Amino acid sequence: MNVLTCVKRVPMTGGTIVLTEDEQAIETRHLGFTISPHEECGVEEAVRLVEAHGGESVVLTLGPAEAEEQLRDCMAIGADRAIHLVTDGEEWDPQATAAAVVDAIRADGTAYALILFGNESADAGNYQVAIRVAHALGLPVVSGIKGIGVSDGQLRCERESGGGRDVYELPLPAVVSVLEGLNLPRYPSVPGRMRAKSKPVAASIPSRPESRLERKRLVVPAGQGKQAEILGQGADAAPRVVEILQQIGVL
Amino acid sequence: MTPSTRKVLVVIEHADGAPTEPSLQALTFARPLAAGEPLHALAVGLAPRGLGDHGVGTLHLAEHEAFGSYAPAAVARSVVETIQRLTPSAVIAAGSELGNEVMAHVAAMLDLPLAANCVSATGADVTRIRWGGSLLEEATVHADTVLLTVQPHTVAVETTTAEEPAGELFTPELSAADLAVRVTGRVEAATGGVSLADAKVVVSAGRGAGSAEGFGIIEELAGLLGGAVGCSRAVTMAGWRPHTDQVGQTGTKIAPEIYIASGISGATQHMAGCKGAKKILAINTDPDAPIFASADYGVIGDLREVVPAISAEIRRVKGL
16 A cells, blocks of 8 residues: 655754744754654554555655755655655645645655645644645545554544544545554664665645735743742752642642 | 624534533634624534523534534534535634544635634634644634634633524535544543543653653652653653653643653643643753743752652651
């Protein structure tokens, strides 16, 4: 089975978010980049499905030229090739993103049995690209998935709900958006990294339509103005901690 | 279709007729957008109770034999039919997993933009969360009918005095595609232990625990406090704890009376998961760790010394 996983390059924000002066982006000069955590599990799942059932595992991203780094990371853990929709770094709204992904899937021509997304991106968190792509392609879609099984052309998905899991069964081909916890993604090996360097990346430049969800500016939320009351150093702080626990009423 | 400027439709999630708290929050959020006009509400299956107290004038109730089990596209189709009948200026749902899912289907079916997890809205101008709430985005929705979901627990529910809503029953026309994806089975979780999401006390550790075995002292303290064990994403990725223990933007969102976070630096990914904690006690060797700017109490020190000392003190106080 051929599996496509869609990923997004996002900064590793660390402890505090600092914005650029024009309030249009996060200041990333001192930050590293990764893909959204849910998507890491998507890529891992795709690689495992192809290991078990054969076929090809492909990763796709819409992002700046630098996002090739994330595509190589995905190929280092086993994806076979990549599709890069190269942007000038401007963020695309979710409708435009979905349309570009649909165009790329059609242009690629591969019959994908499964198209995986993260449930929501770590940065924008729009919760909709997977569902829009599924509607445009006329495929069934299920969200928030933490368990995937494939047998006899049928997909069995599990989603956490009210202390248990709901089960969805759907025919292939299908679109699934996944959550972290689906699996424990492997670390890339050194040979994996070497092989990734020579795997093919098909790059093209889509044109960006007008945003219908138009971002005006970003705002760092007002901090709670908190500065922790320091109760002490090391083990000597224990009696003060226990007093606090008693005050709060949990002891 | 030209939308009425004051008709606002709110999609209600409910459990056996009891509206969920985020749905009631969505109703409070929606009232200013309706400029004093009674709200329209939509539910599938059973009629939710008590909506009149939340400003609902008309309840559109979709009935269909298929609503016995959750089918996201079928719920969305009912919303789409109601939108086509009412031509509202805004359609609002809770920014829950299911609310966002249903509204994404609605947006895809109507090819409209959708602003997810908003914290405020004036007409088509919205403020929504990014990075699990660590950053806000001001945006404009370019559409005659504004679709949005409301970030849970950012609006306090306010009731209003109103009549019992008028009921409008309808049976949506559902296609095979609308019903193709639905819940077909259930796996119950093994019971036992305190659930992380509901725990009154959560004791967690990050990389500072040092190893999987390093969580012994965390489990001990959590046990003494009748709480649950949590961890950071670094710990899950190292394979020391299962993902079900992870607190964070992509893990579990917790809301305990007190959150004891040890050996955790306070990355935005983690803090997005513990915004609901009433109090935070941070234990860290680094006095400059970002977590101290979000915590109420701090202890500077190595969790491997501090945590056992707290457990020992609890035993002494309780005479154990």
